[in-house]
Amino acid sequence: MSDLHVSFEFFPPKTEAMQQKLWAAVEKLKPLAPDFVSVTYGAGGSTRERTHETVTRIIKEAALPVAAHLTCVAATKAEVDAVLKDYWAAGVRHIVALRGDPPGGPGERYVPHPGGYANAAELAAAARRIADFEISVGCYPEKHPDSPTTAADIDMLKRKVDAGATRGITQFFYDNDAYFRYLERVRAAGVTIPIAPGVMPITNFAGVRKMADTTGATIPGRLVKLFQNLDEDPATRQLIAATVAAEQCLALAEHGVKHFHFYTLNRDDLAFALCTMLGVRPKAAVKQPGAAA
Numbered sequence: 001m002s003d004l005h006v007s008f009e010f011f012p013p014k015t016e017a018m019q020q021k022l023w024a025a026v027e028k029l030k031p032l033a034p035d036f037v038s039v040t041y042g043a044g045g046s047t048r049e050r051t052h053e054t055v056t057r058i059i060k061e062a063a064l065p066v067a068a069h070l071t072c073v074a075a076t077k078a079e080v081d082a083v084l085k086d087y088w089a090a091g092v093r094h095i096v097a098l099r100g101d102p103p104g105g106p107g108e109r110y111v112p113h114p115g116g117y118a119n120a121a122e123l124a125a126a127a128r129r130i131a132d133f134e135i136s137v138g139c140y141p142e143k144h145p146d147s148p149t150t151a152a153d154i155d156m157l158k159r160k161v162d163a164g165a166t167r168g169i170t171q172f173f174y175d176n177d178a179y180f181r182y183l184e185r186v187r188a189a190g191v192t193i194p195i196a197p198g199v200m201p202i203t204n205f206a207g208v209r210k211m212a213d214t215t216g217a218t219i220p221g222r223l224v225k226l227f228q229n230l231d232e233d234p235a236t237r238q239l240i241a242a243t244v245a246a247e248q249c250l251a252l253a254e255h256g257v258k259h260f261h262f263y264t265l266n267r268d269d270l271a272f273a274l275c276t277m278l279g280v281r282p283k284a285a286v287k288q289p290g291a292a293a
Contacts, residue, residue, distance in 0.1 A: 004278055005259040006032060007067075007169075007196070010266055011040045012050035021266055022054070026062050028268035031282035032275050034064065035259070038096050038136075038169075041069040052086065059091045067136055068092045071100025072123050076115040080123065084130045094134040096169070097123040097160070110146060121159035128164030137161075139168035139195050141182035142175075145216045154189050167193055169261050172200035172211075174244075175218050176251055197252055200263040201245040201270040202227065203238065242270055246277050253278055 008029055013019040026037070039054050041047060055068045068087050070080065087095065099120045102108040112118040117126060120137055127133045137160040138144075140153055147153035157168065168191075173179055179197055186195065202208045205227040212219050223244060230237040249260060260278070262271040275281075 003258065004253065004280055005035050006275055006278075006280055007034045007036050007038065007259070007261045008271060009038045009040065009198075009261065009263050010054070012042075012047045012054040013266065014050070018266070025264060025266050025268035025271075026058060026064070028272055029264075029275075030062055030064060032272070032280055033283045036065040036067045036094055038067040038069060038261075041071055041098075041100075048083065052090070055087070055092060056090045065094060066092055067094035067096050067134075069096040069098060070123065070127075071098050072113065072117040072119065073100035074103050074113055074116075076113065077117055077126065078115075080117060081126060081130060084127055084133075088131040088133070093132075094136065095127045096136045096138075097127055097165070098138050099123070119156070119159075121156065121163045124160050124165050125163035134167070135165045136167040136169050137165040139170045139182070139186075140216075141170055141173050141178045142216050142218060144171075145214065150185065154186055154191070157186065158189060158191055161191055161193055165193060168195035170195060170198045171215055171217060172198045172208075172263060173217050174202075174220055174223060174248065176248060176255075178218065179252070180255065194259060196259040196261045197257060198261045198263055199245060199249060199274070200265075201274070202241045203265065203267070203270065205230070205237070238270075242273055245270060245274055249274050249278055 010022055010025065013022045037058060039051055039058070041051050051068065055066050058064055058066050070083060072080065084095070097120050099110070102110045117123045124135050124137060127135055137157070139157060143150050143153045147156065170179065183195060200208065202223070209219060226240055226244065227237065230240070262274065264271045
């Protein structure tokens with residue numbers, strides 16, 4: 001499985017301690033030579049400055065390809081365009097274009113910002129117009145919670161691709177069959193871009209369950225049983241989380257998946273272990289000609 005590709009998602013840290021934790025994760029995962037690392041963008045641009053700082057530091061100090069997240073929420077077209085231009089000037093060549101959650105949080109009715117981009121398809125088109133960005137977009141194996149039907153959801157994906165999207169990254173899921181059914185429907189609809197599965201190890205079951213409730217992701221009953229009564233037993237919980245994530249990734253790889261996108265939550269331990277199990281190992285440093293032995 002040495003031909004596999006990986007990428008990692010981080011979020012911008014709020015404190016110095018969180019900054020150190022993030023940077024430790026970046027340094028640990030960097031030798032795995034990810035295709036890219038992505039950095040999230042808070043609702044309504046709430047992390048705009050921290051996202052920009054994190055992105056630029058990774059580019060300058062880690063020399064990794066960075067995909068900067070960007071949303072449509074609570075911003076005019078001019079404001080979003082300015083962020084895109086700032087990213088390009090900072091060396092960012094890859095954008096993850098997302099509609100974003102409503103300002104009131106998941107579950108609230110989404111209303112486009114006055115004078116803003118209405119959805120991720122419009123945002124992708126803006127990014128394509130402003131510069132030659134690589135553009136990744138979100139995909140939803142179990143349907144975006146705001147989409148009335150799966151068909152409507154796939155139609156929106158087609159609009160994103162028509163607008164310039166070059167890759168899809170899925171919402172996390174724990175039912176591999178849902179991912180493969182989604183791929184079949186997407187390919188049947190004529191969408192040919194690569195769609196990487198988003199993998200989120202269950203390090204905090206209550207937290208993941210809360211996210212799943214808002215995103216519509218299914219948590220199989222067997223996983224509910226596995227994590228029962230482990231709130232006060234972090235060591236066992238960690239072992240089970242690693243085992244469950246490894247089983248999922250290995251099964252996906254056996255069925256031909258070649259790219260895995262890991263939602264790290266700024267932790268390197270499980271992501272590194274999963275990559276190791278998949279056969280993705282640290283790349284040996286290339287010695288420069290004439291360098292001292």
